[in-house]
Amino acid sequence: MIPFDLTYHRPSSISEAVQLFEQIQKQGKTPLYYNGGTEIITLSRLNLVFADAVIDIKHIxxxxxxxxxxxxxxxxxxxxxxxxxxxxxxxxxxxxxxxxxxxxxxxxxxxxxxxxxxxxxxxxxxxxxxxxxxxxxxxxxxxxxxxxxxxxxxxxxxxxxxxxxxxxxxxxxTTMPHIHIKRRKQGNVGYPLVTVSMIKKERDLRVAFSGVCPFPFRSQAVEEQLNARHLPIETRIVRALQQLPEPILDDVEGSAEYRLFVLKNILTDMLIALEEG
Amino acid sequence: MIGKSVIRKEAWDKVTGRAKYTHDYLETGMLHAKLVISPYAHARIREIDTKKAFSIPGVRAVITGEGLPLTGEDLRDRPPIAFEKVRYHGEVVAVVVADTLVQAEQAARLVRVVYDPLPAVGSPREALEEGAPLIHERLGSYQKGKYTYPEPNTNIAHRTKIRKGNMKKGWMESDVVVEASFSFSPSDHIAMETRCATAEILPDGNIVIVASTQSPFMVKRLISAYFGEDVGKIVVRTPLVGGAYGGKAPVQLELLAYLASKAVGGRKVSVWNTREQDMITSPVHIGLEATVKLGCTTDGYIKAAEILFLFDGGAYSDKAIDVTRAAATDCTGPYHIENVWCDSLCVYTNHPYASPFRSFGHCEQAFAIERTIDLLAEKLNMDKLELRMKNAIRPGHTTPTQVLLNQSNVGNLPACIRRLYELIQWDEWQRIEIDARTVRAKGVSCSWKTSTIDTDASSGAIITFNPDGSVNLMSGVVEIGTGTKTILAQILAEKLKMDINDVHVKMEIDTQSTPEHWKTVASRGTFMGGRAVLEAADDVIRQLKDIAACILRAPIEDLEVGYGKVFLRDDPSIYIPIKDIAYGYKYPNGNAVGGQIIGRGNYILRHLTPLDKETGAGKPGPEWTVCAHAVEIEFDKRDCTYKIIKAVSVIDVGKVLNFKAALGQVMGAMSMGLSFASRETFLFDQYERVLNPQFRTYQPIRFGEHPEYIADFIETPQIDAPYGARGVGEHGLIGMPAALANALSIAAEVPLNQLPLFPELIWRTKKGEQYDSF
Amino acid sequence: MIRAPKCEMTLMVNGEKHSIVARQADTLLFVLRNYLGLTGSKPGCLNGDCGACTVLIDGTPIKSCMILAIETIGKSITTIEGLHDAPIQRAFVEQFAFQCGYCTPGFIMNAHALTEHRPDADDETIRKWLESNICRCTSYREIEQAVKSVLAEGQKQE
Missing domain, CATH: 3.30.465.10 (Uridine Diphospho-n-acetylenolpyruvylglucosamine Reductase; domain 3)
Known part of the structure; x- marks a missing residue:
């Protein structure tokens, strides 16, 4: 249940959508672009999102x-x-x-x-x-x-x-060797403890993370360390993880320490799989 | 009829969306309430300002806690709406009533409450520490039941003591002693239907409550007791209930609905929990800290048990007192131990308050006991099932509360263990390395349970006829999903030798017309309701024979009832159809005799006694169902993750009344036990606020995570039960947490004594051990 | 541009057109239950997590608590009340795939869509689809058997 009133708009073109947004804003109201809508509905229940109007862009x-x-x-x-x-x-x-x-x-x-x-x-x-x-x-x-x-x-x-x-x-x-691993606190559904995506472009590995910091990211510094192939995998991972942009998350899904442990294992598996493959 | 997998009576309503639950009875003109809840676990309420809430159109009332009586079943410690202070995160501080739910919600957000936070108590051990904040300063002044023993100026709401045998002697006879501690935090029932109640007060003073509850008759009694209303003027209706598992046994929203209706001149008001509020505002699954010490001889006979249960009853004692008492009652597990010392405490904390949870204190205590039994077996270097078999409780033994067991009042545990042994191929392997990282292991446990309900609890049944000779069955058992109403119909069809399709069951409860069934709890529906139905059936048979004797001109003793007829035993060709006499018999000349036949029956529990305050001696329930369980897991030694492969429960059910329904009860309970044990817990922050009151972060087992389930039955009849059937609704659950923990402890080679068994917990435990070894 | 927070909308539900006046902010679940009296779709969490409110929109299972009613204008909505003698309903009855019945409408709608769209579904596909719904009474094994019995029946007929 959305506990506030809003108006719903369904533009059929990009320009119409943009104009609508501007017009609504000019009236001193808060418009929001609306796509699948699930997050807006979820967060509005918890008082974390507000809108006077939603502009559904799904029909553009x-x-x-x-x-x-x-x-x-x-x-x-x-x-x-x-x-x-x-x-x-x-x-x-x-x-x-x-x-x-x-x-x-x-x-x-x-x-x-x-x-x-x-x-x-x-x-x-x-x-x-x-x-x-x-x-x-x-x-x-x-x-x-x-x-x-x-x-x-x-x-x-x-x-x-x-x-x-x-x-x-x-x-x-779309055809490069890749691995995506999502590990949860327990079970098959839910937010990640950590999620790691990796592809191999020619000889170089690229890696991106979610659930490690409070935002998803790809870091050049992390990749550099992982690609330092003259070093043993374990060393590369340890060094890569020293390059994280922020301290590791510590929340209901898991402690920072545990996330680090899981992350190390996932990276080890990925490195072995992609470098040998 | 008995044993057949009869399809539940309300099955087609349920698969077509026509089955109605409390919140489905939406009505124009009905007002909606929204609860304002505390963001703090412990705080003084300095001020509540409701003025702004009234700026929302449609708001009809805002109710706060002033001047309300204290409530609670065993100990009246809970204001229905918090007054002066809040004692848990989620506690109701105000109720807003408005024309629509949206308006109520909008207004609820405008109720301004100013709190002065107090230090919060986060566990039973913390609560018992010297100088711990007192959660109930006036504990000594609360009205209490005769068998409730609060300890004023502490955080102890109640203590149950078990003193059996001679501990000194027990320890003297023991060659090997193990001691270990166990713990888990509160969690939740998460029935898919959140709790809901509506109330309306009619001009003549009649109060009509519709509620999703296991206790419609208790709602009536309690509203009368708390608010001084005439009990006869209170009518409680309960339609189908969307899952309960103990969580709908306590009375909470019904009181708020009543108060809300009263505040708006008796208009109908609906109080309906959001999921988040259902999880923390309404009662939860109890938490526990336990220490168990067992002593045994070198050949494996347990001689002494010293058990301390510190239950996390949360902010209010309500039904938690009973749960902690039940855990004490069966504290040793299904083992013959002559010397037992147990203290089971219901401790106040600043957590959401606890209620019964399917198995009523038993899966909780079994986790502690059965883990200790495994530790004992390891220390003895003895096979884990052999140790359990050696000490299995049998007729001739006594329970912790000193009830002498006989062939009827306890099932056959050795038979359960033997069957389990075969089903899990125990002798083949118990731990096996699949590869360098993967290991499989089997964990076992045993369990037992009796009911610990009021000693004078009763159940009634009424049978009426339709003109075609079919019957209507009315029982006070609530259809919470267990299929008990269908089982009762089977019992009746068997007794009257009639087609099950000719037994019509009244699904809904209306306390004005449905005979009372104390509460639909404790796996007692079939036993008590069934006895009442059998008595009502006898009553009907007697009446049918009476009138048939006159018409058939035969002595009553020569008559039989069945197949829609009353007939002569030695010559069934001489008979009268029931339909011709069920509403009186009309002679060809128009004269009539007899009249409509109404069967009545009831059953009241017999020979039960409260537990003695000092020793715990007493008879809590009529029989003990016994079970043996196993869980097989596959464990990843590096990641500490695991998969549950197989779960087995062998239960002595006395008699299987409906095979598939019994399987469903057992497997469903097992699933709930594994879900609890593997992933369900509230997570609290340092201020004891619940961090995960949503399915996003409180994830029960989902489809695809389920293992293979094997449920099997032993049949040792309980002589005084309908067709010998014992309670079975909860028992599949009891041994699951322990069996899973035992399996994982074996696989991970560390003792896992906490729940839930998240991989992180296993990893931490393993790490701790490694650190210790350095 | 300024529009009333409530407006008239015509929804096609179970093959029938319904014109109602509702808040533009109302979810489909709320409208189905409170305006159309179709209480078969159940509120379990209002947060898209439990699946008890699952309906079909143009044949696709959607959690009706997570979509605005106004979004569904022009689409065809099927609720549990719109299923008549679907094989999955009988299979749920025969396999004892429910107890309290509260999650059942949502489970059936999702399982029905699965059997229609993916008659050859393997175990992994069944899991992927059905992990969207929570059942608290059964062990899920019964539901699995119900779904598989319908799939097997369909494959036999082909």
């Missing part, structure tokens, strides 16, 4: 694109996670998506919603960070396309009135 054609061109894979922000799982255009992303929440919830949770979410795991962003993908963002001045690294730092950095329209992936990344 550009947001629904799933297009596999030879040199570019385009994924609309409104694609549900199960759509991505079933179409499987990017196996690592499909795997990461398939570990979020549960299947029924994923029928509703969208790629854009997960990437832009407030709840800090945002696990589908991990493959996107590894694939150096581009993001297409709509705003007042039209569309802009950037490398994800320019706009995603811990969370997506959008200007007011902007929303994520598409993700563009270079298809070479």
């Amino acid at each position: 054609p550009e947001c629904r694109v799933l297009d596999r061109k030879q040199n570019e894979l385009t994924l609309g922000a409104a694609l549900s996670l199960t759509t991505i799982e079933e179409a499987n255009p990017f196996p690592l992303l499909a795997k990461a998506a398939s570990e979020v929440a549960d299947h029924t919830a994923r029928n509703q949770i969208t790629l854009g919603g997960n990437v832009c979410g407030q709840i800090f795991y945002r696990e589908t962003v991990l493959p996107l960070l590894l694939a150096d993908c581009d993001v297409v963002i709509a705003g007042k001045s039209g569309l802009r396309q950037h490398s994800i690294h320019e706009v995603f730092d811990q969370h997506i950095r959008l200007e007011p009135g902007e929303f994520l329209v598409q993700i563009k992936v270079d298809p070479i990344y």
Whole structure:
């Protein structure tokens, strides 16, 4: 139950959506772009989100694109996670998506919603960070396309009135050797204790994390250490983990110490699998 | 009919969405309440400002705790709405009543409460420390039951003492002694239907409550007792209940609904828990800290048991007192031990308050006892099932409360153990290394349970007829999912030798027209309800024979009832259809005799006595169901993760009345036990606030995480029970936590004495051991 | 631009059109229960975690507590009340796949969609789909048997 009143808007084009946002804001009200909607509904129950109006972008054609061109894979922000799982255009992303929440919830949770979410795991962003993908963002001045690294730092950095329209992936990344491991406190459903995505580009490993810090991240410093192949795996992992951007999370899912233990094991398995494979 | 897997009577309603639960009775004009709850575990309420809440349109009342009587079943320590101070995170501090739920919610957010936080007590041991904050300063002044023994100026709400035999002698005879401590925090029942109650006070003073409860008849009694209402004017209705597991035995929201209705001139008000509030505001599954010391001879005969249970009863004692008493009652587990010392304390903490949880103190105590038995076996270097078999309780032995067991009042534990032994191929292996990282292990446990309900608890049944000769059955047993109403129909169909489809069951409870069943708890529905049904059936048979004797011109003794007829035993071709006499017999000339037949029956527990204050001697329940359990797991030695492969329970049920229903009860209980043991707990912060009152962070077992389940039955009849059947609703659960902990302890090669068994706990325990060895 | 927080909406539920006036902020679950009297969909958590409120929207299982009613305009909604003699209903009865029955409508809707969309579902697919729902009474084994019996029946007929 959303304990406040709001109006619901369903624009059919990008420009209409952006205009709506602006108009509503001009009236002194708080608009929110609305995709799958699950997080907005969840957080509003807990008084953590408020909106006077929601602008549903799921019906904008550009947001629904799933297009596999030879040199570019385009994924609309409104694609549900199960759509991505079933179409499987990017196996690592499909795997990461398939570990979020549960299947029924994923029928509703969208790629854009997960990437832009407030709840800090945002696990589908991990493959996107590894694939150096581009993001297409709509705003007042039209569309802009950037490398994800320019706009995603811990969370997506959008200007007011902007929303994520598409993700563009270079298809070479969709066929690289990869591993995605999500470890929970217990069981098969729920938030991660830690989640790690890794791909191997030529000889180099790329790695991104969720559940380690209160934001998902990929770190050059961590990767450098992991790729120092002249050193034993154990040393590389120890050094890599000294490069984490923030102290490891310590919360209801698990203590920092334990997360570190799990992380080390996951990285060991991944390194062995990808370097030998 | 008996033993058959008859499909539950309400099955088709349930698969078509037509089955109705309390919150499904939505009505125009009904008001909605929203609870304002405390964000603190322990704090003084300095001020409550409700003015702003009234700025929301549709708000009809905001109720606070001033001037309300204290409540509680054994000890009246709980204000229905907090007054002066709050004692747990989630406690109700105000109730907002509005036209719609949204308005109530909006207004609830505007109720401003100013608190002065107090130091919070986070565990029973902390609560018992010298100088610990007192949670109930006026404990000595509370009204209490005759057999409740609070200790004023402490945090002890009640202490049950078991003193059997001679401890000195027991220790003298013991060659080997083990002692260990165990603990787990409170957790929750998480029935899928959150608790809900509506109340309406009619102009003539009649109070109508509709509630999702296991205790409709107790709701009536308690509202009368607490608020001085005429008990006859209180009507409680209970439709289908969406899971209960003990959590719906206490009376809480019903009181708030009553108060809310009273505040708005008697209009109907609904109080419905959100999931978050259902988890922390309403009563929870009790926590425990225990120390167990066992002594035995070198050949494995246990001679002494010294047991300390410190139960985390939470902020209010309510039903927790009873739970802690029940744990003491069966404190040794199903073993013959002559010298027993046990103190079982219901301790106040600043945690959500506890209520019964399926198995009523037994899965909790069994975890401590059965882990200790395994430790003892290890120390003795004896087979774990052999040690249990040697000490298995049998007829001729006495229980911790000194009840002499006989062939009827206790099941056959050795038979359960023997069956378990075969089912899990115990002799093949108990721990096996699959590869360098993977090990499989089997853990076992035994359990027993009697009910510990009021000594004068009773159950009633009424049978009426339809014009076609089919019958209507009314019993006060609430259909909480156990299928007991269907079992009662089977018992009746068997007795009247009729088609089960001709037995119509009244599913809902209406305390005005349904005969009382004390509470639908303690796996006592089939026994007590069944005895009442059998007596009602006898009553019907007697009446049918009476009138048939006159019409058939035959002595009553020559008549039989069955197959829709009353017939001559030696010549069934001479008969009268029941439908022709159930509403009186009409002669061809229009004269009538007899009249409608209404069968009545009741059963009251017999020969039960309260426990003696100093020794615990007393007879708590009519019989003990005994069980043997096993869990097989696969453990990853590096990651400390594991998978539950198989779970087995062998239960002496006396007699299986409905095979698939019995399997379902046992397997469902096992699942709940494994879920509790492997992942369910509240997590508290340093201020004792619950951090995980949602399924996102409190994850029960889900589909796909379930192991293979094997449930098997031994049948040693309880002579005075319907067809010999013993209680079975809870028993699959009791031994699961212990069996899982035993299996994992064997696999990980460290003693795991805490719950839940998260991989992190195992990892920590293993690490601790390594540190110790350096 | 300024619109009332309530508005009229026409929803297609179980093959019937329903016009109602509801808050734009109302979830589909709330509207089904409170405006249409379809109380088969159950509130279990209102947080998208338990699956008791699962309905089908254009054939896809969706948690109705996590979607606004107004979002479903123009879509076809099927609730448990809209299932008639579906094989999964009978299978649930025969396999004793429920006890208290509260999670049952949501479980059945999800399982029904599974058997319709993925008649060849393997164990892993069944797990992936059905871990979306929580049952507190059964051991899940009974539910697994019910679903598998329907899948097996479907495969036999092919």
